[in-house]
Amino acid sequence: MKIFCIGHNYTAHNKELNSLTPTEPVVFMKPDTAALLKNKPFYIPNFTNELHYETEIIIKFNRIGKNIAQKFAHRYYSEIGLGIDFTARDVQTKLKKEGKPWEISKAFDNAAVIGNFLNVEEFIDVQKIDFRLDINGATVQQGNTQDMIFSIDKLISYLSCYFTVKIGDLLFTGTPAGVGTIKVGDRLEGYIFDKKMFDFIIK
Secondary structure: OOEEEEEOOEHHHHHHOOOOOOOOOEEEEEOHHHEEOOOOOEOOOOOOOOEEEOEEEEEEEOOOEOOOOHHHHHHHEEEEEEEEEOEEHHHHHHHHHOOOOOHHHOOOOOOEEEEEEEEHHHOOOOOOOEEEEEEOOEEEEEEEHHHEOOOHHHHHHHHOOOOOEOOOOEEEOOOOOOOEEOOOOOEEEEEEOOEEEEEEEEO
């Protein structure tokens, strides 16, 4: 399983991080060891003092593809889910300043929370999906896929120019504004519309 991730795909999030709006998708990857499944608890690693949550819509690929035309991209997924791209922001900031790759701030063990999935047929329009994250019962982050800079189908087409996508591969599509830190004892609950997609504790 490959875990593709997209950065800087929501304008408001780019503003909160003082990042420029990209002219093409920003792609990075996480290994399968980054996956955190089945609402297992997340243990804060000891190498960061500023761990951020980034709530994201996830696409699960259901067929093999390469050089996929955007108009056919919808044929390559039938499930949409929700997850979190955990980021060691202090580590990432340091590496960026040094001009170094920042995988260790994003791709460490359990850094990709993967919640439940819904059949794509449940959505009237995949580019009008509301989603949110609650921490300890209060909403801290919310977004809608209509605010993406690059649409889901555009991302799939772009990725497939460089990578062969396979059945079971995942695509984290970017996070909206509202990212923030977590602490031990926090309870994180993620929703697509009003359907709970994940529910786990920080330890």
